[in-house]
Each structure stands twice: as structure tokens, then as C-alpha cells.
Amino acid sequence: MSNIAERWQNIREKVDTVTKEAGRSPDSVMVLAVSKTFPAADVRAAWAAGAREFGENYVQEGVEKLNELADLPAIWHFIGPLQSNKTRPVAEHFHWVHTVDREKIAQRLNDQRPAHLPPLQVCLQVNISADPAKAGVSITELANLAHRVTQLPNLTLRGLMTVPALDLSETELGAQFAQMQQAFLTLQAAYPSVDTLSMGMSDDMTLAIRHGSTCVRIGRGLFGHRERKGNSNDH
Numbered sequence: 001m002s003n004i005a006e007r008w009q010n011i012r013e014k015v016d017t018v019t020k021e022a023g024r025s026p027d028s029v030m031v032l033a034v035s036k037t038f039p040a041a042d043v044r045a046a047w048a049a050g051a052r053e054f055g056e057n058y059v060q061e062g063v064e065k066l067n068e069l070a071d072l073p074a075i076w077h078f079i080g081p082l083q084s085n086k087t088r089p090v091a092e093h094f095h096w097v098h099t100v101d102r103e104k105i106a107q108r109l110n111d112q113r114p115a116h117l118p119p120l121q122v123c124l125q126v127n128i129s130a131d132p133a134k135a136g137v138s139i140t141e142l143a144n145l146a147h148r149v150t151q152l153p154n155l156t157l158r159g160l161m162t163v164p165a166l167d168l169s170e171t172e173l174g175a176q177f178a179q180m181q182q183a184f185l186t187l188q189a190a191y192p193s194v195d196t197l198s199m200g201m202s203d204d205m206t207l208a209i210r211h212g213s214t215c216v217r218i219g220r221g222l223f224g225h226r227e228r229k230g231n232s233n234d235h
């Protein structure tokens with residue numbers, strides 16, 4: 001068995017165990033395989049092991065990779081920072097975007113989504129740590145942005161995503177995850193399409209799942225060491 005296959009099974013088992021311990025149904029948490037900087041061959045190995053949903057951070061790299069892997073019916077999630085001049089390839093190629101944090105980006109994705117494709121599935125990125133260095137809508141602006149997104153016919157609002165600050169204590173992190181869970185439940189009560197809370201990475205996935213995460217994003221824990229240095233959303 002390849003290293004990637006072995007790690008995939010370990011991650012999936014760990015997620016299932018934590019999910020069960022949290023009293024949640026076993027299939028309620030998706031593992032998003034974050035393949036940024038890793039080659040298409042690694043994505044194939046993860047696919048063969050059972051991964052079905054993949055996350056990319058960089059527009060050009062992501063589009064090249066998903067074109068190369070067009071024979072796989074994988075689901076592609078854009079999880080990187082999104083500038084307005086880069087929205088078109090994302091709208092044209094990805095199934096999901098986790099990082100919508102302002103109306104202008106949402107409007108452009110809506111306008112650029114090709115008519116022959118289903119709506120783009122959207123999570124709003126929340127800057128839960130109120131970290132000036134991080135992207136994301138503030139908790140106070142969230143309801144307004146969510147309302148705007150639900151008015152756009154080529155987008156479907158699926159939920160929320162967050163990347164907390166790095167320097168938090170376990171207690172602070174738990175408090176922020178709890179805030180995210182509350183915001184998610186409020187949003188879900190208002191909009192029936194909302195079912196996704198994209199929260200938690202390798203080091204904090206247990207805490208995130210206890211606070212209702214439905215999607216943990218795992219990169220290096222699955223694919224191994226990453227050579228290239230990433231950006232501000234990259235840990």
C-alpha cells in the first residue's frame with residue numbers, strides 16, 4: 001500500500017472515531033484532501049485510496065491540475081484567497097469555493113459561472129479571530145453577506161469556512177469554534193441549502209469536529225511534506 005493510501009485510511013479512521021465520540025453520525029464529516037503544491041500523481045493515489053474531494057489554493061496550479069485529472073470525477077474545492085481579477089477560472093472550473101468574503105467576489109463568481117454548469121457551491125470565509133492579517137468576513141457582517149449570496153442565482157450558499165489565528169490557546173480556539181458553530185446553526189435556520197461547516201485542519205480537527213465541523217481540510221497529513229512555501233492562508 002502506498003504511503004498516501006495508508007495515511008488516508010488512518011485519517012479517515014481517526015475522523016470516524018472522533019465523530020462517533022462526539023455523538024455524531026459517522027458519515028457527517030468529510031475529509032477534504034488539500035492537494036496544493038502536490039502533483040497530479042499524488043491526487044490519483046489519494047483517489048485510489050478513497051478520497052473524492054480535493055482542495056486547491058492557487059488558481060493557476062489548481063486549474064492545471066484539475067484539467068490534467070479530468071478523467072477522475074473528483075469534486076474540486078477552491079480554498080485559497082481569491083482576488084477579484086482571478087475569479088473567472090475559479091467560476092469556470094471548480095465545484096466549490098470556501099473563501100467568499102465580500103459581495104464583489106460573490107457577484108463576479110455569479111456572473112462568470114458558465115450557464116451549462118450547476119451553481120457554484122459557496123462557503124463564506126469568516127475571520128473568527130478578527131485577525132487583521134487574515135481574510136474573511138466579520139461575524140457582524142456575515143448575515144448581510146449571506147443574504148446577498150442567496151440572491152445570486154448561479155451560487156448556492158452551503159455554509160461557512162474559517163482559518164483561526166495560529167497563536168490561540170486551546171480554550172480560545174474552543175471558544176472561537178463554538179462561535180462558528182453558533183453562526184452556522186443560525187445560518188442553517190435561515191437558509192435550507194446550508195449544510196457545511198468547513199473548520200479544522202490536522203492539529204485541531206478533534207476540537208473542530210466536537211464543535212460541529214462537517215469538513216476538515218487535511219494537506220500534509222495526507223500528502224506529506226510540502227516544499228513550496230504558501231501564502232497567508234497557508235499553515
Ligand SMILES: *Cc1c(COP(=O)(O)O)cnc(C)c1O
Nearest residue numbers: 034079217218219220233234235
Ligand atoms: C493548506 C491549507 C490547509 C491544509 O493545510 P496542511 O497544513 O497542509 O494540512 C487547510 N486549509 C487551508 C485554507 C489551507 O490553505
